Amino acid sequence: MSAVPRQHKVDSPEELGRRIRAARKAQGLTQVDLAEIAGVGPRFLSELERGKDTVRLGLTIRIARLVGIDLFAIPRGSETRL
Amino acid sequence: MSAVPRQHKVDSPEELGRRIRAARKAQGLTQVDLAEIAGVGPRFLSELERGKDTVRLGLTIRIARLVGIDLFAIPRGSETRL
DNA sequence: CCTTAATATTACCGATCAGGAATATTGGGA
């Protein structure tokens, strides 16, 4: 048994939005639920999940964490070689 | 010889800002240089690197990529077990 | 020290965010 890490490169707001939506649903949360928990408006969540590229970074990171997504910065070229 | 992957968890704009600044310098670029290349104002770069949490997501991702930083979304709990 | 490039700060401004609330639209189930 081996679990491959689900690492998704995020190179656009769209991509991140998709991930966040999937994660939220996996938690069984509705946009309105999550909005209340996170203290943001439902409109913001809707836009975030659809990949609006001008959403605020801080809010985005908070939402991501809330739905169980951690973000990682990986310098390109730092190949994993153990 | 073994290269450990430089994976930096990013859970705040400050953290990401620090990474971006380090990466920019590693490229030998000045804020003004990078600003021109990226087509943004120097002010934005300054604020981004200092962790302003309301910077725009799209611009942030673009800048990160330009300095050689890829962002990854990893669902918490997806332990890497091969 | 002293100088000078690099970075930060401020002011001004047009553009746009994000909240709230109401309404439309969509999409899955039964």
Add this chain to the structure above:
DNA sequence: TCCCAATATTCCTGATCGGTAATATTAAGG
């Protein structure tokens, strides 16, 4: 199909973004 919850869209508004340009501050060498 029908229906109802979920999501999207629109309007209004105060707050704030980010560009530009000018000025201050910082940092590293020489």
